[in-house]
Every structure is written in structure tokens, then in C-alpha cells.
Amino acid sequence: MSAAKWRNAMRSGAAPVPRRQPRSAQPLQAAPARAPDPYADSAAPPWLKWMWRSLQPHHVFLSVALLLFPFVATPFFTFQVAAQSLVLGLVALSLSFLAGYGGMVSLAQMTVAGIAGYALAVLGTSSSAEISLGWPWWLAVPFALLIAVLCATLIGWLSVRTEGIYTIMITLAIGVAFYYLVLQNYSIFNGFQGLREIQAPTVFGIGWREPVPFYYLCLFWAVAGYALVRYVVRAPFGVALQGIRDNPRRMAALGFHVVAHRVAAYALSGLIAAIGGVLLAWYNAMMTPGSVGTGWLINILVIAVLGGVRHPVGAFLGALVFVLLQTFAIDVIDRERFNLVIGGIFLAIVLFSPDGLLGLWAKLRSRFGPNQTLTTPPRRQA
Incomplete structure (x- = not known):
């Protein structure tokens, strides 16, 4: 308001029109109240704080x-379907x-799992007493995991200097x-017969290869692997790794060691795959060359892409779909044509949803979900 208008308003006794405050000066509305965080001011470890903040109702359900x-399913579904899905999903x-x-697309993850399984059979007990060393399981398992992680680190060191199709070819050649x-080796791996009768341990009188105990064992490590990945990708290492994925040259210019981060990622993924390899050896009670063949190298890639x-x-959703098809599709089609079914489903998922089944679910939810409102013109009143 100008000075002349202000004087005229004062003479007429009218109150001046107040100036409208800018948007930034207007008071902000209070944010909705959130549930109290019991670990906000405590000395709890960061991973415990992260778990509390990430907990959602659907996680509890x-x-x-x-x-x-296991209490509502048969032993067949508990062991053959659920437990196998958790093991393959972990790899x-x-x-x-x-x-x-x-x-980094690696086709050697099943190879790392196979190394862990073979190491467990060689260090522990199997049907080939002249090969296996007979170590107790609590000593053989950590050494098997260590050997697999070291091999995964070596694979990463060899392949991280390449990108794209070259990384895929190097890891495939290693597998x-x-x-x-x-x-072809009989002195350590017993050739095409493999190492059989790999017994799961018995702890506190519980045989861990029984359907229900083995399911809970696989469930524990699957949840642990899932939580580990979710936590790492939000940690500084995971954020830097994603930056290297998007623009490695810029991250190198900012002072990040690109090769070291990639090799460390291979080592961490090798640990997850190694745990899956140990569980796979106990699930099958044997390790044979067929467990690490080219078909299974491709199957792990198919499982990962199917789920997203x-x-x-x-990974676990894709493993569940794969195991269900592997278990029940052979009743409808010929066993030899199972790969044709998997290939057709894989092709359909890639064409309609490059982000897998979860990406397809997100598209359908955004299109037909309850939050989607249709904009219709207002009705004209009579």
C-alpha cells in the first residue's frame, strides 16, 4: 500500500488492508504424530535402530x-517346496x-555355493571316507564359508575390471x-559320482534335516541374508556402491576406490551364496557336478530376474515360482520340456515387466489400486 492511500484511509477512519505474507512466512502445519522411537536416545546398535524404523505391518503379517x-502344510510342502525355495532364494x-x-551380473554365484558345499563335504563327513577329513560340523562349516568367500573375492578381483557382457563371460567361464x-577330479571331488551322504548336524537332540527343523533353519538364514542386504544398501558402503554402479568415473574422481568397493561387494555376496551352498548340501545330502552345472548357473539368473x-x-519370490514350476509342471508336460516352460515364462516377464514380478505388481497396484482416483467432470445442477 502506498503512502497516499495510507493517509486517505487514516482520514476516512477505515483500517488499512494488511499485506499478504509470502508463502515462506506463513506458519507451517504441524506434521502428523509418529510412533515414538524407543531407540532414538539409547545406546542401541545402529542395526537395531534400523530394524525398528523399517518395521511395517505387512512385515509382521x-x-x-x-x-x-509348517503347522498347516504337509512335510512335502515344508521341505520340498518351502525349504528349497528359501535355499535357492538365498543364492x-x-x-x-x-x-x-x-x-555386476555374475553367473558364478552357484559356483561359489558349490565351492562351499564341496568344502563342507571334504572337511566334514561323507560316503567317501578316504576323501573326507571327518571334522565336526561346527568346525567344518566356518572353514567352508571362509574358503567360499575367498574364492568369491578372487572371482571378483578377476572380473571387476570389465563391464557388461565381458563380466558375464568371465564369470560363466569360471563356473x-x-x-x-x-x-574330472577323483582325488578330491570324487568325479561324476560326487560326495554323498552329507549329514546335517544333530543339535540338542534335533536332526536339522527333518522337514520342520530344516525349514526353520533355512528361514532364519534367509531372513538374516535379507536383513543384511537391506541394511548394507543404506549404509555408506552401499550408497557408494550404488554411486559406482551409476557413474564409476565420477565416484573415482570423488576419491572412492572403485575396484575395492566392487571386490568387497563380491566378497559379501559370496558369503550369502556360501551359506546357501551349505544349506543346499544338507538339503540334497550330497554334492555332485550336476549341482554346479551350466544349467544351474543360468537358473539362478532366471530366479533373480523373475522376482526382480x-x-x-x-529373489525368494522368483525361487518360489521356479520351485513350484519344477515340482508340478512335470505333471502336465514332459520332464524334458521343463526348460521350455521356464524359458517362456522368463521371456514373458522380461517383455512385460523388466523389473520382474514385483515390478509387475507395482504397475498393477498403481493402476488399479485404491489410491487411484478417476477424474470425472462435475455434474451440472438442474
Whole structure:
């Protein structure tokens, strides 16, 4: 308001029109109240604070469903379907971590799992007493994991200096080389017969290869691997790894060691795959060259892509779909044509949803979900 208008308003006794405050000067509305964080001011470890903040209602519902599943399902579904899905999902999770957050597609993750399984059979007990060393399980398992992680680190050191199709070819060559090594070596790996009768441990009188105990064992390590990946990708290391995935040259210019981060990612994914390899050896009670063949190298990639490479839980969803098809599709079609069914489903998922089943679910939810409102013109009143 100008000075002349102000004087005229004062003479007429009218109150001046107040100036409208800018948007930035207007008081902000109070944010909705959030649930109190009991670990905000405590000395709890960061991972515990992260778990509390990340907990959602559907997590609680899914956890209760998974815990109660063995009590409502038959032993066949508990062991053959659920436990196998968790084991294969754990191996596929290691590939999802590398490909989704590191931009590195490795076909050697089943090889790392096979190295852990073979190491467990050689260090522990098996049907080949002249080969196996007979160590107790609590000593053989840590050494098997250590050997697998070291091999995964070596694979990463060899392949991180390449990108794209070259990384895929190098890891595939390593996987094929390990397959022929265990196939033709009889002094350590017992050739094409493999190492059989790999017994799972008995702790506190519980045989851990029984359907229900083995399911809970696999469920524990699957949840641990999932939580580890979710925590790491939000940690400084995971954020730097995603930056390297998007622009490695810029991250190197900022002072980050690109090769070291990538090799560390291979080591971490190798640990996840190694745990899956130990569980796979106990599940099958044997390790043979067929367990690490070219077919299974590709199957792990198919499982990861089916569920969604960018979603850690997608590895387990893809494994569940794969196991269900592997278990029940052979009743409808010929066993020899199972790969044709898997290939067709894989092709359809890639064409309609490059982000896997979870990406397809997100598209359908955004299109037909309850939050979607249709804009219609207002009705004219009579």
C-alpha cells in the first residue's frame, strides 16, 4: 500500500488492508504424530535402530505366516517346496545384490555355493571316507564359508575390471571351469559320482534335516541374508556402491576406490551364496557336478530376474515360482520340456515387466489400486 492511500484511509477512519505474507512466512502445519522411537536416545546398535524404523505391518503379517506355515502344510510342502525355495532364494539374493546395487551380473554365484558345499563335504563327513577329513560340523562349516568367500573375492578381483557382457563371460567361464574340475577330479571331488551322504548336524537332540527343523533353519538364514542386504544398501558402503554402479568415473574422481568397493561387494555376496551352498548340501545330502552345472548357473539368473533384481525379496519370490514350476509342471508336460516352460515364462516377464514380478505388481497396484482416483467432470445442477 502506498503512502497516499495510507493517509486517505487514516482520514476516512477505515483500517488499512494488511499485506499478504509470502508463502515462506506463513506458519507451517504441524506434521502428523509418529510412533515414538524407543531407540532414538539409547545406546542401541545402529542395526537395531534400523530394524525398528523399517518395521511395517505387512512385515509382521508375513513373519507370522512364515512361522506358522509348517503347522498347516504337509512335510512335502515344508521341505520340498518351502525349504528349497528359501535355499535357492538365498543364492539368488547374492546375485540380486551384485546386479541390482552393484551393476555386476555374475553367473558364478552357484559356483561359489558349490565351492562351499564341496568344502563342507571334504572337511566334514561323507560316503567317501578316504576323501573326507571327518571334522565336526561346527568346525567344518566356518572353514567352508571362509574358503567360499575367498574364492568369491578372487572371482571378483578377476572380473571387476570389465563391464557388461565381458563380466558375464568371465564369470560363466569360471563356473564352467569349476564344473569340469569337479567332474574330472577323483582325488578330491570324487568325479561324476560326487560326495554323498552329507549329514546335517544333530543339535540338542534335533536332526536339522527333518522337514520342520530344516525349514526353520533355512528361514532364519534367509531372513538374516535379507536383513543384511537391506541394511548394507543404506549404509555408506552401499550408497557408494550404488554411486559406482551409476557413474564409476565420477565416484573415482570423488576419491572412492572403485575396484575395492566392487571386490568387497563380491566378497559379501559370496558369503550369502556360501551359506546357501551349505544349506543346499544338507538339503540334497550330497554334492555332485550336476549341482554346479551350466544349467544351474543360468537358473539362478532366471530366479533373480523373475522376482526382480532390484528388490531383495524378489529373489525368494522368483525361487518360489521356479520351485513350484519344477515340482508340478512335470505333471502336465514332459520332464524334458521343463526348460521350455521356464524359458517362456522368463521371456514373458522380461517383455512385460523388466523389473520382474514385483515390478509387475507395482504397475498393477498403481493402476488399479485404491489410491487411484478417476477424474470425472462435475455434474451440472438442474
